[in-house]
Amino acid sequence: MVIEEKNPWPKGRNRSNGRIAKEKEKAYNFCLDHVKWTNEIAYCPEYRPTKEELMDPLIYLQKIAPDASKYGICKIISPWEVSVPAAHVLTKEIKDFKFEALVQNLQVDTKGAVYKEDRKYTYGTFEHKANEEFLRRFPRAGGRPLSYTEKRFWLQMAHDTETVEYAVNVEGSAFSSNPNDELATSNCNLKNLKKLPESVFRHLNRTVPGITDPMLYIGMIYSIFAWHVEDQYLYSINYLHSGEPKTWYGVPSHEALQFEKVAMYHVFASENFSPTWEDGVFRRIAEKTTMFPPNILQQHSVPVYKALQMPGEFVVTFPRAYHGGFNNGFNCSEAVNFALKDWFPFGKDAGNRYARLRKQLFVPYEELLVKEAMLLTEYTRESASTITAFIQYMESLNRNLMSLRNPNVPFVYAPKSETLICSLCHRDCYLASVQCVCRIRCLFHEAAKLHCSKGCNITVYLDHEILSVETKAYDLQREEIMSKHTGVCSCIEDGLHLGRELNTKLGESGASSSTKPAK
Incomplete structure (x- = not known):
């Protein structure tokens, strides 16, 4: 760790729930110089839109994203006054609202040290416990400036073995x-x-708690939200309903790989990662148990920005922007993920990484990409990233379909069903899949893996809309597509023709036994 001063209190110190000893308070004050680096972290942008500008918040976010995304995070101050507080909603409007909380150790790496207590809190009982914990740590009346609270947090992370509680994903x-x-x-x-017109999630006919639908986060002093990127590199937005502020740290998305490199060499140095170290570090950080001081990043030329989120304020994190932070006391916030059109390139990169890790996606990237592209009518600056991702996806699909053109591999239309999941990499198979009686494969593997290792006959199953999807790809950027590869439509039509010929030769019974999809 960067904070190298000696522990000012003995290892066997008292961990009772009584008031903090004056000696310990003095020791913290004496050590504050060791965390002066907190004063050097610049703040992220802060925006004050009007009610009219937030009639559609996603359109407003598209407007500020070119500048705000350079910082990884930004803060938006709500123009509305809340007339019904969160405490009323969670105690009066919602009947029998109860939740569990995680117990967190105040240390840099809490792997194996985060657990749930077998206890259900009400909003009021958790608030009471959180306030008691705050007074135990800060017994003096009148409070402290938030800059002092921040410095104390990092000192306690370096020296403490105490615990706090945090209700997450409620x-x-x-x-x-x-x-x-x-x-x-x-x-x-x-x-x-x-549900908004600019939301990519409007195409989904199902909910994913915490991703498409918000969840609550109820914290106490120094409860931690560890360094992480959002699932599938999605956007996130957090609204602080009430209570004490949240302190955030964010890293721009273009520094994500450098962030992982610093974490590997300077936080996880004792751990052995495979040659594809980036994925190993990503998997480790994705456990959300690591909170190291941001000055480690600054010392290795990784920019870090912070936000101090007050009640009534939103914090937005951008795709693949690492972020983390802590709570300055009892508070209640709410967060959800979302995706705009410019997310698709990030979604593609996340999908590739998830595939290497055999980690299943939370939302079906291919389905969302195709459905969004099918609604586009022209190539514009706003739609450019979607169109580029769509064309690259269709080109890759076509190349793999071409590799399977074989009189013994029929192409047939698949029956309507839910999105299939590849048994090799856990990608979603929206437009096409390769199936045998053993398993389902997506089209994004080398040809050898697409064929069955047990010698079963394979069949390429295609979505009924695939030809119209290809036609749409030509319409969106005909000249670019035609200059780069041969016709996808002809490949698919040839495959379907071969499938019909093969079925005719084998007869109905033979065809049904050889092309039975995996269950």
């Missing part, structure tokens, strides 16, 4: 159902984001 929402609450009835109610 199902529910603290936005009121009262029709007179302006914020709750606006599109900035996080429950409404997925």
Whole structure:
């Protein structure tokens, strides 16, 4: 660790729940010079939109994203006054609201030290416990400046073995159902984001808690949200309903690989990673148990920015932007993921990494990409990233279909069903899959892996809309596509023709036995 001063209190110190000893308070004050680096972290951008600008918050985010994304995170101050507080919603509007909390050790790496207690809290009982914990750590009346609280946090991370509790991923929402609450009835109610016209998630016909639908986070002093990127490199937005502030640190997405490199060499130095170290470090950080001081990143030329989120403020994190932080006392926040059109290149990179790790996606990337592309009518600056990702996807699909053109490999239309999952890499197979009686494979593997190792006959199953999807790809950027590869449509049509010929030769019974899909 960068903080190398000796522990100012003995290892066998008292860990009772009584008031903090004056000697310990003095020792912290004496050590504050060791964390002066907290003063050197620049703040992320802060925006103050009007109610009119937030009529559609996703359009507003598209407007500020070119600048705000350079910092990894940004803060948006809500123009609305909340008329129904979160405490009322969670104690009066929602009946029998109870939740569990994680117990966190205050240390850099909490792997194996985060667990749940067998206890259910109400909003009031957790608030009472959180306030007691705050007074135990800060017994003096009048409070301290937040800069002091931040410095104390990092000193305690270096020296403490005490625990705090944090209720994370709690199902529910603290936005009121009262029709007179302006914020709750606006599109900035996080429950409404997925339905907006600019939301990629509007194509989904199912919910994914915490991804498409918001969840609650109820914290106490120094409870931690460890360094991480969002699932599938998605956007996230967090609204602080009430309580004490949250301190955030963010790293721009273009520094994500450098962030992982610093973590490997300077945080996980004792661990052995494979030659594909990036994926190993990513898997390790994805456990959300690591919170190291951001000055380690700064010392290795990785920019870090911070935000101090107050009640009534939103914090947005951008695709593949590492972020983490802590709570400055009892508070209640709510967060959800979302995706805009410019997310698709990040979604592609995340999908490739998840495939290497055999980690299943939370939302079906291929389905979302195709459905979004099918609605585009022209090539514009706003749609450019979607179109590029779509064309690259279709080109790759076509190359692999071409490799399977064989009189003994029929192409047939698949029956309508839910999205299939590749048994090799856990990608979703939206437009095409290779199947035998043993398993399902996506089209993004070398030819040898697409054939069955047991010698079973394989069949290429195609979605009924695949030809119209290919036609759409030509329409969106005909000249570029035609200059780069041969016609996808002809490949698919030839494959389907071969499938029909093969079925005719084998007869109905033979065809059904050889092309039976995996279950």
